[in-house]
Amino acid sequence: MYKTDTIAAIATALGESAIGIVRLSGDEAIEIASKVFKGKNLNNVDSHTINYGHIIDPETGKVIDEVMVSVLKAPRSYTTEDSVEINSHGGIMAIQRVLEVVLANGARLAEPGEFSKRAFLNGRIDLSQAEAVMDLIQAKTDKAMDASMNQLQGSLSTKIRSLRQEMLDTLAQVEVTIDYPEYDDVEEMSLKQLNETAVHVKEQIQKILHQAQHGRLFRDGINTAIIGRPNVGKSSLLNRLTGLEKAIVTDIEGTTRDTIEEYVNVRGVPLRLIDTAGIRQTDEVVERIGVERSRKVMEEADLVILILNQAQALQEVDIELLELTKDQNRIILLNKQDLEPQLTHADLEPYIQDADLIATSMLEESGIAELEAQIEQRFFSGEIKSGDVNYLLNTRHTQLLRQAISSLDEVLESTEMMLPVDLIQMDFTRAWDLLGEITGDSVQDELLNKLFSQFCLGK
Ligand SMILES: Nc1nc2c(ncn2[C@@H]2O[C@H](COP(=O)(O)OP(=O)(O)OP(=O)(O)O)[C@@H](O)[C@H]2O)c(=O)[nH]1
Ligand SMILES: [Mg+2]
Known part of the structure; x- marks a missing residue:
């Protein structure tokens, strides 16, 4: 040694x-x-x-x-x-x-990550497990911890290895069929074998990608943008949900100039809450930058909490925001219920379809529980169950999986067109290689160094 x-x-x-x-x-x-x-x-x-x-x-x-x-x-x-x-x-x-x-x-x-690199080089863990170590260190929520733990124990690697084995078996079968032709339709047999496996492996990869999308939400927190006109109570909501006086609240319009981020756990749902600058027409430079930022945050959000002030009539900016967010995952709050109402459901009718309206008062702290229940219901009902979060993919994994899918697509296309088997085998093998890079079964030195240098010191 x-x-x-x-x-x-x-x-x-x-x-x-x-x-x-x-x-x-x-x-x-x-x-x-x-x-x-x-x-x-x-x-x-x-x-x-x-x-x-x-x-x-x-x-x-x-x-x-x-x-x-x-x-x-x-x-x-x-x-x-x-x-x-x-x-x-x-x-x-x-x-x-x-x-x-x-x-x-x-x-x-x-060096940063050198302990984990040695663990990898000595065969103690594979690449996706090493990356899970990094996720575990950076995990911000319980769910993310669970998922990283799963991956550390090899959930992704096990799945990928079994897919690669299946592909290898098919390649072997094809070789045998070609070398010892029992039938006349050797080509056809081989094409069928390659096609069937490609279909199955592609399905499985798509499933991993789908599950991982939810995984990302639980790892990074659900990007939640609080938006609305100035003074409607956005920062007040951030403070209520976090239980901290994190954001400055005043009755001056345009108090929040830049976005403020806070992680909160709402009934088990990890939210990355982003309080934004109130949106309005403004000539003031700093505020205008803030407003532009707000729009961007809004576009990229997984969930939008749009706040309206029910103590004032609907304004043009409100309508604009209602329109802009209509295709997004959105919850609308009618805030300042403690004040005389100026805004009715009828006023909103033209802009919302069976949307979830929640009446709140940040001042009296009413309606917050309903909002929390709504968030919980959205993210725990139906598809997303915390137990499903088996895979946490980073960009590297996602890219490799996508590339593998496109190689498999080539295989599918070529088999339909009955192209020569050896040509199809090449795409098939490329997909097999790409999957191997996820676990590090086929990986280059340079990539390794880059990967492990992202770790913190002492890991
Ligand atoms: N009466 C009443 N006042 C509220 C309520 N929610 C917030 N306010 C008040 O409204 C004012 C503005 O609240 P903020 O939370 O700063 O509003 P904002 O949307 O963050 O405003 P900008 O940062 O300027 O965009 C403050 O004086 C709050 O105390 C409410 O439910 N009822
Ligand atoms: Mg504010």
């Missing part, structure tokens, strides 16, 4: 915390740790034990910190290499000094 150098990094977030972890991995991990550790001789302790002692600077003998040290011997560690985790005090100084002394005694500072 080749010798690997030993890498080290701080694996926990830097900042005030009770405990911080410095992680080491490589052939000399245990030896280096024992050089700077005063306590039991780490070279002799059992694997998977945690040992109390002190980190010292061997040069001066000075004690740096009181620690607990875990020893994980190869191959039963994350990287499959000898690994050591030093649990020190979490203050920035303490943990950095522990890292420094480890580096001074033979370890090299790890």
Whole structure:
């Protein structure tokens, strides 16, 4: 076996915390740790034990910190290499000094993602699992955590591998049919086999893509734009839903100048709430930029909460917004119910079809529960169930899957046109290759480096 150098990094977030972890991995991990550790001789302790002692600077003998040290011997560690985790005090100084002394005694500072890269290169996890590690670190909601966990355990890889196996079987069958022709219609047989498998694999890929779309919503949060004229109560809604006084609320029109984002969990539905600048005609430069931004946020939203002020008659901008959002997933709030009504359902009739209107008052906090129930019902009814979220695809996966589909489409087209089998086999094999890139079964070095460098340090 080749010798690997030993890498080290701080694996926990830097900042005030009770405990911080410095992680080491490589052939000399245990030896280096024992050089700077005063306590039991780490070279002799059992694997998977945690040992109390002190980190010292061997040069001066000075004690740096009181620690607990875990020893994980190869191959039963994350990287499959000898690994050591030093649990020190979490203050920035303490943990950095522990890292420094480890580096001074033979370890090299790890690159971002290098621990996971080693886990991958040593065959402990595949690429989509490695990416799931990254998602897990970045997960913002419980649902996203579940989905990343699923993927880490290999849900996507298992599916992709079984599809590739199916394709390989077909390619083998085609070879056999061509080499040992029992029938006269060899070509036809082969075409049929390729066609059937292509149809099936394509269906399965489309299913993965479909499920993953919901996965994305749960990973990143449902993009929810709060829009409306100035002063209708948009920022007040953000504050009610988050339970924080996050956005500034005043009775001055145009208070919110730029978009404000907050993640909230509404009855299990993760929302990325975006409070926008009130939309109106304006010549004021800063506000105009804000308004343009609002329109963009509105266009890209998965869900639009359009707020109208029922204490004022319907205005041109309201009508414009009702029109602009009519094909979007939208909830309309009639706010300021505590005031004298000026806006009736009849006024709205021409612009809405059986839309969900909810009467609210941000001031009296009424109608918020109805809104929350409405959001829950939309995202948990019908298709989207949290249990469905098995796959989390990043752009790389999605692109590869789409490319695989288009190669399969070529196969389907060519089989219909009865083109020569070897030509069709090429497209078929390309699809097989593309799928392999998802799990890393066929992947180039450069891609690997790029991928793992997106990780945080210590992972
Ligand atoms: N009476 C009453 N006042 C409300 C209600 N909701 C909000 N307001 C008041 O309306 C004013 C504007 O509220 P904001 O939440 O800042 O409105 P906005 O839509 O964010 O306004 P811009 O940021 O200017 O676009 C504030 O004085 C709020 O206290 C409500 O339901 N009833
Ligand atoms: Mg506002």
